[in-house]
Amino acid sequence: MTEILPNSGDVRAARERVVNWLDAHRNELASQLMSFVAVPCVTGDEGAVQDAVARVMRDSGWAVDRWEATREEIAPYVLHVGEQERYAGRPNLVAKVLGSGGGRSLMLQGHVDTVSAGDPATWTRNPLGERAGDRIYGRGAVDMKGGIVSMLAARRALQETGIDILGDVLLAATVGEEDGGLGALSTILRGYRADGVIITEPTNRALVIAQGGSLVFRVTVPGKAAHGAARNEGESALEHFVPIFQDLLAWERERNATLSHPLYDHLENKFPISVGLVRAGNWASTVPESLVAEGRLGFLPGESIEEMQRQTEARVAAVASRDPWLREHPPLVEWFGGQFASAEVVADHPLVRTLASAHETTAGTPVTISGVTYGADMRLFTDIGDMPTVMYGGGDVRVAHAADEYIDLDDVVSAAETLAVAICAWCGCDASPSA
Numbered sequence: 001m002t003e004i005l006p007n008s009g010d011v012r013a014a015r016e017r018v019v020n021w022l023d024a025h026r027n028e029l030a031s032q033l034m035s036f037v038a039v040p041c042v043t044g045d046e047g048a049v050q051d052a053v054a055r056v057m058r059d060s061g062w063a064v065d066r067w068e069a070t071r072e073e074i075a076p077y078v079l080h081v082g083e084q085e086r087y088a089g090r091p092n093l094v095a096k097v098l099g100s101g102g103g104r105s106l107m108l109q110g111h112v113d114t115v116s117a118g119d120p121a122t123w124t125r126n127p128l129g130e131r132a133g134d135r136i137y138g139r140g141a142v143d144m145k146g147g148i149v150s151m152l153a154a155r156r157a158l159q160e161t162g163i164d165i166l167g168d169v170l171l172a173a174t175v176g177e178e179d180g181g182l183g184a185l186s187t188i189l190r191g192y193r194a195d196g197v198i199i200t201e202p203t204n205r206a207l208v209i210a211q212g213g214s215l216v217f218r219v220t221v222p223g224k225a226a227h228g229a230a231r232n233e234g235e236s237a238l239e240h241f242v243p244i245f246q247d248l249l250a251w252e253r254e255r256n257a258t259l260s261h262p263l264y265d266h267l268e269n270k271f272p273i274s275v276g277l278v279r280a281g282n283w284a285s286t287v288p289e290s291l292v293a294e295g296r297l298g299f300l301p302g303e304s305i306e307e308m309q310r311q312t313e314a315r316v317a318a319v320a321s322r323d324p325w326l327r328e329h330p331p332l333v334e335w336f337g338g339q340f341a342s343a344e345v346v347a348d349h350p351l352v353r354t355l356a357s358a359h360e361t362t363a364g365t366p367v368t369i370s371g372v373t374y375g376a377d378m379r380l381f382t383d384i385g386d387m388p389t390v391m392y393g394g395g396d397v398r399v400a401h402a403a404d405e406y407i408d409l410d411d412v413v414s415a416a417e418t419l420a421v422a423i424c425a426w427c428g429c430d431a432s433p434s435a
Contacts, residue, residue, distance in 0.1 A: 011424045013431035015361065017161035018420040022153065022413050029153055029416075030136060030409050032056060036112075036145040037129035037138035043113040046175040047089040050112060053148065053173045054093055060156050062095035062171070069175075069186035077189075079305065080380065081180035082338035092183040094192055095171040097155055103166025103428030107194035107387070108151035108419065109184065110201070111177030111377065114140035115401050122403040134409040143400035146407040147200030147393040147415070148173055154419035158429070167427030170194055177377050180338015184377035188385040196351040196388050196426060197381045198419065202395030202407070205415060206368040207355055209390055210263050212270070213299040213342035214375035215308055218292060219244060219316060220332040224325075225289035234287030235325050238280045241291045244331065247319045248273050248297075261300050263371030272373060273297040294336075298373050301344035309335060340375025343382040343389070351388045351426065358422035359392070362414065372397075392418070 022029075041049035050066070057064045069087050099105075117127035117139040125137035136146070155169050170192060174183025201208070221241045226234025255271040264270040275295035281288030299308045313333045320326035345352060347369060359367035374397070381389040394411025423429075 010431040014163045014424045018157045021157040033149045034129045043178040046113050050091045057095040065094045066091045081182045090175045093173040097169045099165045099167040104195040105168040106426050107170040107197045109172040109199050110144050110148040125404050135406050137406045142202045142395035142407040146412045150412050150415040151200045153416040164430040165427050181377045181380050184380045199391045200393035201391045202393050202397045206370045210301045210344040210371035211376050211378045212373040214340035216337040218294045218334040221291040222329040223289045226287040228285040237288045237291035244319050301342040305339050341379040343379035354426045355422050358418050362418045
């Protein structure tokens, strides 16, 4: 297929119609986003919000495939998405909008699940949705229900303004991303394929062509209980964990100083290692007989899950070898939940060029090409699905997972405009009056 530039006549005409449609439907899109945010959908409990998303898809005249992943299909890939407590009641959705023929296909994908809102007292806005002017607050507003609204609006705007799209467009709303990507994997295993994939994560409209890997680990450190008044008779698991923690941070500094990647070298910390949970002991006046620490470590595109697991286990073992107690009572390192591989698409890939041109056409400025340190569904589409995949969407990921999470309506609408232009350019379009 001949590459169509976003500044071609048909694409320019399509963009004008899309802009007018988006202007006329701003408040409707805001209400749609509010309706999604109003439905609690912490990972594992996504059924109700998918009802809301499916209604929007069906109201647009699209046939919707709705299904649930199964333990059996996921079993060979459990390293990537983790063990699941439940599969039932967690539907994935794909609306396949057929083109008129002859164009490349494109999948737009987003996840509907969110992390918990946390302590309501930390919020000054309603975690289930509150609009203040053109800013919409609530858990999931930016991560990533705003992105789902953008992708649905982009295809709907083209449809309702009479733009003939040549290639098929798949609109996928999936579950379980926050804990490994169950829904994205199931979408791939169900046979859905496209010539390119755009994930509408909140990238501040930067074009993300690489995602770092992310591993979740658990370290269990044994100790020996004793009365706190006779602490020397015991072995504090907490005190034995401290050198392990300090060594992990030293490893983080070493990696930042010695490893390099052009998309990550500008970051202050491109290999973040964080311990987010520590449980030790069972009584204030008892030397803790055990400690369990859980954390997350990141790694670069090009590094593998297995390699990083081996290196982590070796670091912990090296600390233990220098400690007389831990030499005889070695810590246990375990891996749980979804382990996120890294992913990268070459900067000159046609999908990258197309989306970069679409952004410049709509924003008036060149797009920022970047990589991110967090894990996402991208790696499943590139590694398991063998599909070129990038991330692009409105909103700032730095407010995701935080109290008073929000997205500005301008970001939702602007991203939708760029996505619509990208669909025209990638899939091919006809904007003639008879189209």
